[in-house]
Amino acid sequence: MRYISTRGHSPDISTRGQAPARDFADVLLAGLAEDGGLFMPETWPHFSPADWRALRGLPYADVAARVMQPFVGGAIPFEVLQGICRDAYAGFGHPAVAPLVQLETGLFTQELFHGPTLAFKDMAMQVLGRLFDHVLAQRDKRVTIVGATSGDTGSAAIEACAGRDRVDIMILHPHGRTSEVQRRQMTTVLAPNVGNIAVQGTFDDCQDLVKALFADAGFRDEVRLSAVNSINWARIAAQIPYYVASALALGAPDREVAFSVPTGNFGNVLAAWVARRMGLPVARLVVGSNRNDILARFLAANDMSMQPVEPSLSPSMDIQVSSNFERLLFELLDRDADLTRQTMLDFRRTGRMTVAAPVWHHARTLFHGFRLDDPGTEAEIRRLHAACGYLADPHSAVGIAAARALPAGGGVPTVAMATAHPAKFPDAMEIATGHRPALPPRMADLFGREERFSVLPNDLGAIEAAVRALVGRNRV
Numbered sequence: 092m093r094y095i096s097t098r099g100h101s102p103d104i105s106t107r108g109q110a111p112a113r114d115f116a117d118v119l120l121a122g123l124a125e126d127g128g129l130f131m132p133e134t135w136p137h138f139s140p141a142d143w144r145a146l147r148g149l150p151y152a153d154v155a156a157r158v159m160q161p162f163v164g165g166a167i168p169f170e171v172l173q174g175i176c177r178d179a180y181a182g183f184g185h186p187a188v189a190p191l192v193q194l195e196t197g198l199f200t201q202e203l204f205h206g207p208t209l210a211f212k213d214m215a216m217q218v219l220g221r222l223f224d225h226v227l228a229q230r231d232k233r234v235t236i237v238g239a240t241s242g243d244t245g246s247a248a249i250e251a252c253a254g255r256d257r258v259d260i261m262i263l264h265p266h267g268r269t270s271e272v273q274r275r276q277m278t279t280v281l282a283p284n285v286g287n288i289a290v291q292g293t294f295d296d297c298q299d300l301v302k303a304l305f306a307d308a309g310f311r312d313e314v315r316l317s318a319v320n321s322i323n324w325a326r327i328a329a330q331i332p333y334y335v336a337s338a339l340a341l342g343a344p345d346r347e348v349a350f351s352v353p354t355g356n357f358g359n360v361l362a363a364w365v366a367r368r369m370g371l372p373v374a375r376l377v378v379g380s381n382r383n384d385i386l387a388r389f390l391a392a393n394d395m396s397m398q399p400v401e402p403s404l405s406p407s408m409d410i411q412v413s414s415n416f417e418r419l420l421f422e423l424l425d426r427d428a429d430l431t432r433q434t435m436l437d438f439r440r441t442g443r444m445t446v447a448a449p450v451w452h453h454a455r456t457l458f459h460g461f462r463l464d465d466p467g468t469e470a471e472i473r474r475l476h477a478a479c480g481y482l483a484d485p486h487s488a489v490g491i492a493a494a495r496a497l498p499a500g501g502g503v504p505t506v507a508m509a510t511a512h513p514a515k516f517p518d519a520m521e522i523a524t525g526h527r528p529a530l531p532p533r534m535a536d537l538f539g540r541e542e543r544f545s546v547l548p549n550d551l552g553a554i555e556a557a558v559r560a561l562v563g564r565n566r567v
């Protein structure tokens with residue numbers, strides 16, 4: 092399998108490509124293409140109904156390896172990939188890894204939060220940490236990972252990379268805009284290869300800083316920059332298998348399913364779209380947003396206009412620029428990289444994007460948008476708890492409410508993704524239900540642990556200096 096950039100390869104003008112086609116291992120290490128685009132597979136793998144059926148009954152780790160295998164291609168032998176997946180999921184807190192829970196007739200939630208940091212990010216990040224180890228050892232290289240987080244990616248990435256020999260990792264979070272549990276999960280990891288910066292800005296500022304670091308070619312090469320956000324294709328590839336696992340459990344490929352996904356950076360729901368592109372019978376995909384509803388507004392009215400990021404009860408979704416939308420746009424524009432690049436540059440210049448009517452109509456056949464404000468989120472958490480005793484965190488509650496808002500779908504079961512453990516957001520949970528969910532015993536002393544992080548302005552030079560200091564410390 093080869094990969095191309097959303098901005099550097101046009102099917103008509105292939106010689107204009109700026110980022111050369113790469114294999115999976117190259118893409119894992121590069122993170123973002125040199126031309127600022129996102130990597131995409133050159134072709135989409137396709138599974139027949141018989142291929143899907145052959146996955147039924149396998150342990151989750153084996154499903155993951157088989158679903159990821161076509162994306163990994165010849166870059167890593169299948170036995171190695173399978174070993175990595177088995178090892179990655181062995182430590183999860185539930186034997187099914189990502190169990191399905193029925194909430195009501197036709198409505199299920201898939202719990203993606205049984206990994207070490209209690210959010211869906213672990214599902215991919217535990218695999219990525221091991222993939223980095225394997226590929227870096229093979230190539231005898233080191234990398235510096237710089238990631239942006241609105242709360243959950245950071246701790247999952249740190250957990251996956253702390254103490255690894257060939258990786259330094261610096262995580263940027265928006266100062267004061269995560270929950271305290273989320274912040275402490277990152278800042279109390281004192282391994283020498285880990286750094287944390289609280290940026291005086293929003294998640295979008297943090298994400299823009301990461302992209303600006305990649306755009307500074309000198310810096311990128313000097314520290315051998317890599318990424319663990321879902322701009323890295325490997326993250327998307329490792330998020331596809333749980334859609335497959337729940338669809339199979341509900342009768343696929345002989346029965347359709349629908350998915351409802353609480354959305355911010357568009358990486359999770361994009362993985363569901365890829366599963367459908369691979370032939371999984373997915374009837375509908377619902378994009379759930381909080382008050383930062385740029386995606387819902389786009390789907391409702393072809394209006395992707397940026398507004399200031401507002402803090403909400405679901406802080407991990409407080410995002411305006413959904414990076415992975417660029418991957419969808421590339422597909423919607425028939426893989427015209429020049430048009431994708433121009434559309435994205437115009438969006439960042441003007442803060443506004445509308446697409447041609449047929450493109451927008453096509454997007455609406457693929458995705459339904461939904462928006463839930465904070466009072467609605469609180470009410471949904473309370474309702475669920477009263478109705479069936481289920482504690483859904485504020486992000487998961489947005490996804491569940493979005494699933495319930497869907498018009499009846501002719502007997503198609505809907506799976507709403509539960510993306511975080513409620514104990515990560517104890518204040519919101521207590522206000523909504525009167526219950527303060529406890530952290531697992533291994534994290535019980537989180538609030539007594541020493542924290543280490545710097546507060547820095549939203550300034551590229553300051554971030555580059557901090558990354559250089561981290562790298563310098565570990566490479567002498």
Ligand SMILES: Cc1ncc(COP(=O)(O)O)c(C=O)c1O
Pocket residue numbers: 210211242243244321353354355356357358359360407408486487510511
């Ligand atoms: C708990 C939680 N739910 C939902 C999301 C949104 O997922 P995505 O950014 O893949 O759209 C995030 C952050 O990414 C998250 O941490």
Ligand SMILES: N[C@@H](CCOP(=O)(O)O)C(=O)O
Pocket residue numbers: 239240241242243244245319320321322355356358407408
């Ligand atoms: N919600 C995320 C934001 C980054 O998303 P990613 O999937 O692109 O890493 C977070 O919790 O950090």
